[in-house]
Amino acid sequence: MAVKDQLAALEAERNYEHPIYDVLARFPGLDIATTSVDALLEWGAKNSLWIFPMATSCCGIEFMAAAASRVDLDRMGTIVRGTPRQCDVMVVAGTITVKMAPRVKRLWDQMPEPKWCIAMGSCAISGDFYRDIYSVIPGIDIVVPVDVYIPGCPPNPESLMAGMMRLQERVSLKRAGKPVPKDERPETHDKTIVPKIGRFEDRIAKDPNDRTTRLQELSARTLKVQGLELPDESGE
Amino acid sequence: MAVAETPPAAPVTPAAQATPIAPVTQVAASTGPLVPSGPPRDGPIPPIRAARTPRTDCKPTKAFVPEPHLDLSTYEADADLMTLSLGPQHPSTHGVFRVVLYLDGEQIVKAVPYPGYLHRGVEKLCEKLMASNITPIIDKNDYVAPMTNEQAVNMAFESLMGVEVPVRARYLRTVLAETQRVASHLLWLGTFGMDLGGALGGGTSLFMWCFRERELILDLFENLTGCRFHYNTHTVGGNRHDVPAGWPEMLHRTLGAIDERLDQYLGMLEHPIFSARTKGVGVIDADLALELGLTGPLLRASGVDHDLRRDAPYHAYAEVDLKVFVEDAGDCWARSKVRIEEMRESIRISRILVDNLPPGPICSTKPLKMVGQHKLPPGQVYVGIETPRGELGTWLIGGGANKGSSPYRLKIRSPSLHACAVIPYVLPGCSLSDAIAILGSLDPVMGEVDR
Numbered sequence: 001m002a003v004k005d006q007l008a009a010l011e012a013e014r015n016y017e018h019p020i021y022d023v024l025a026r027f028p029g030l031d032i033a034t035t036s037v038d039a040l041l042e043w044g045a046k047n048s049l050w051i052f053p054m055a056t057s058c059c060g061i062e063f064m065a066a067a068a069s070r071v072d073l074d075r076m077g078t079i080v081r082g083t084p085r086q087c088d089v090m091v092v093a094g095t096i097t098v099k100m101a102p103r104v105k106r107l108w109d110q111m112p113e114p115k116w117c118i119a120m121g122s123c124a125i126s127g128d129f130y131r132d133i134y135s136v137i138p139g140i141d142i143v144v145p146v147d148v149y150i151p152g153c154p155p156n157p158e159s160l161m162a163g164m165m166r167l168q169e170r171v172s173l174k175r176a177g178k179p180v181p182k183d184e185r186p187e188t189h190d191k192t193i194v195p196k197i198g199r200f201e202d203r204i205a206k207d208p209n210d211r212t213t214r215l216q217e218l219s220a221r222t223l224k225v226q227g228l229e230l231p232d233e234s235g236e
Numbered sequence: 237m238a239v240a241e242t243p244p245a246a247p248v249t250p251a252a253q254a255t256p257i258a259p260v261t262q263v264a265a266s267t268g269p270l271v272p273s274g275p276p277r278d279g280p281i282p283p284i285r286a287a288r289t290p291r292t293d294c295k296p297t298k299a300f301v302p303e304p305h306l307d308l309s310t311y312e313a314d315a316d317l318m319t320l321s322l323g324p325q326h327p328s329t330h331g332v333f334r335v336v337l338y339l340d341g342e343q344i345v346k347a348v349p350y351p352g353y354l355h356r357g358v359e360k361l362c363e364k365l366m367a368s369n370i371t372p373i374i375d376k377n378d379y380v381a382p383m384t385n386e387q388a389v390n391m392a393f394e395s396l397m398g399v400e401v402p403v404r405a406r407y408l409r410t411v412l413a414e415t416q417r418v419a420s421h422l423l424w425l426g427t428f429g430m431d432l433g434g435a436l437g438g439g440t441s442l443f444m445w446c447f448r449e450r451e452l453i454l455d456l457f458e459n460l461t462g463c464r465f466h467y468n469t470h471t472v473g474g475n476r477h478d479v480p481a482g483w484p485e486m487l488h489r490t491l492g493a494i495d496e497r498l499d500q501y502l503g504m505l506e507h508p509i510f511s512a513r514t515k516g517v518g519v520i521d522a523d524l525a526l527e528l529g530l531t532g533p534l535l536r537a538s539g540v541d542h543d544l545r546r547d548a549p550y551h552a553y554a555e556v557d558l559k560v561f562v563e564d565a566g567d568c569w570a571r572s573k574v575r576i577e578e579m580r581e582s583i584r585i586s587r588i589l590v591d592n593l594p595p596g597p598i599c600s601t602k603p604l605k606m607v608g609q610h611k612l613p614p615g616q617v618y619v620g621i622e623t624p625r626g627e628l629g630t631w632l633i634g635g636g637a638n639k640g641s642s643p644y645r646l647k648i649r650s651p652s653l654h655a656c657a658v659i660p661y662v663l664p665g666c667s668l669s670d671a672i673a674i675l676g677s678l679d680p681v682m683g684e685v686d687r
Contacts, residue, residue: 054325055331056353056354057354057376057683058379058465060331061379061380061423061465062464062465064423065447065450065454068426068443068444068447069445069447069451070448070451082326094354095356097353097354099352099355100324100354103324103325103353107325129361129373130356130357130361133356133357134357135355135356135357136357153466154465154466156464
């Protein structure tokens with residue numbers, strides 16, 4: 001594929017601002033320079049992933065342990081920031097409840113493109129053994145798109161680091177305009193979970209493995225009804 | 237009045253208060269007439285066999301009228317209040333917790349806490365599971381100190397089923413609980429340093445130091461149980477994992493190293509910036525603490541000498557002379573002091589007990605593998621133990637139709653919920669930066685608050 005075609009493909013796909021690239025692309029004969037700059041930017045992007053911790057429960061403690069002295073996530077160029085507006089990666093660590101899901105969605109929308117999401121721990125992936133409880137979202141991927149799944153309850157700090165490295169590969173692939181493989185959602189064993197508690201009890205009893213219908217109905221009932229917008233809680 | 241909160245539907249009469257009741261390890265299963273077959277509130281419920289000795293030397297509160305906030309109507313003329321929603325996603329709320337602050341300039345006029353962002357329905361979930369399945373789920377409640385959670389729920393099952401715990405398991409449980417207390421307080425100290433910001437080397441230094449030492453304790457637990465975080469090592473009648481070879485020496489090395497570094501943390505209390513940020517900030521009176529049911533370090537920092545490990549000894553706490561640290565000030569500095577001193581005491585107890593581990597079996601029952609292997613007898617029991625955050629109570633009702641080995645009701649009395657109840661009383665009058673320090677010093681764990 002010619003360089004110009006590559007550039008055209010990149011131009012068609014990108015959904016983020018790229019000022020240096022735009023300036024260089026105006027000059028004829030600078031294709032080589034743009035590709036070099038692209039490589040440089042790719043190297044920079046994948047080694048300066050700033051993390052927004054959506055830490056709600058136990059996985060948040062392991063996330064803190066990963067950011068602390070022994071594993072030291074900072075040596076990969078990550079910085080943990082408390083605000084979504086400066087961050088590239090949202091790490092969803094912990095159980096997300098129905099009450100919390102609109103907030104997660106709003107924080108995700110506040111992050112600038114390009115952005116990635118990591119589902120850390122089995123609660124964020126599937127809800128774990130809380131997934132049939134009335135108040136728990138069975139998997140964060142019905143609220144925000146997930147790029148990397150890290151299974152575990154909770155995952156070790158080393159697992160989180162491996163997940164971050166997997167994300168780095170995806171980042172560089174995406175910057176290079178190559179197809180990014182989809183991360184497979186780890187399957188859960190439905191038969192080990194006994195209790196079915198809550199408002200979806202009846203329908204789950206009919207077909208326990210029908211996750212698609214369940215998720216659709218869940219989003220229709222909880223998220224869509226709320227419009228994924230915060231209820232008016234200013235004041236009391 | 238009783239020191240801690242009375243469990244629901246169980247009014248404690250004054251006559252029952254006066255007579256001391258046997259400690260929890262000796263409480264036999266209550267085979268009362270309670271057979272819950274209908275709705276839970278149907279018919280009279282017999283009084284609970286309290287597994288703790290009520291304290292009699294605490295002074296009762298008289299005509300305590302709580303005033304959680306100033307009257308906002310006085311501010312309506314100005315209409316200059318700013319509403320600030322702190323949370324649910326905020327690094328210093330220690331989890332998903334939301335406090336709405338009404339600010340007059342930088343002074344807080346009113347504070348309204350909103351919990352419930354991590355409600356996972358654990359108590360309802362436990363009603364459909366048996367004891368061995370409940371243990372790993374209860375781990376996730378107080379995810380900073382999972383060991384003590386397991387112990388609380390398993391002790392409740394043992395009390396109800398009348399299962400005896402071997403001496404070796406009781407000693408080992410004490411060692412694990414005290415080591416877990418050190419790890420939990422270390423995590424609190426690290427995050428508290430981050431909350432205070434520039435108090436000590438930019439705040440992040442303290443976080444790094446504390447996690448450096450917490451990792452050593454997690455290594456200890458990983459060697460024993462195979463898990464770093466959620467251990468699932470307690471079971472009805474004892475423990476699952478016996479002490480591996482070389483583990484006591486490893487514990488001595490680890491805790492000895494941490495004990496030396498505790499001197500630095502005690503010296504940090506005298507640091508001028510740390511003192512300025514914590515002394516006189518967030519004062520909780522003893523009356524208010526007793527009224528709201530505070531327990532643990534929060535209560536001891538307010539001048540009330542109360543510790544379930546000494547007052548109603550369970551495990552092997554009767555074998556050691558436990559020093560209980562009490563501070564009178566009730567501010568953030570006193571709470572820090574109490575927690576750091578507790579770490580040193582926990583290290584001392586652990587090192588004594590691990591040297592004197594008696595030989596023998598570690599579990600008195602066979603592993604529960606099948607549903608219905610052990611049936612819960614009808615009856616109810618309340619067991620309260622002293623976790624790093626205070627009294628963690630488990631109220632367990634067994635029996636009932638078609639229930640088998642799962643409880644009819646499992647109610648958890650979490651100390652963090654009561655710690656959060658103090659927020660509307662303490663925050664008004666403080667500045668915004670003090671609010672962060674106070675929230676950090678309360679050390680709530682949201683998994684335990686919302687359950």
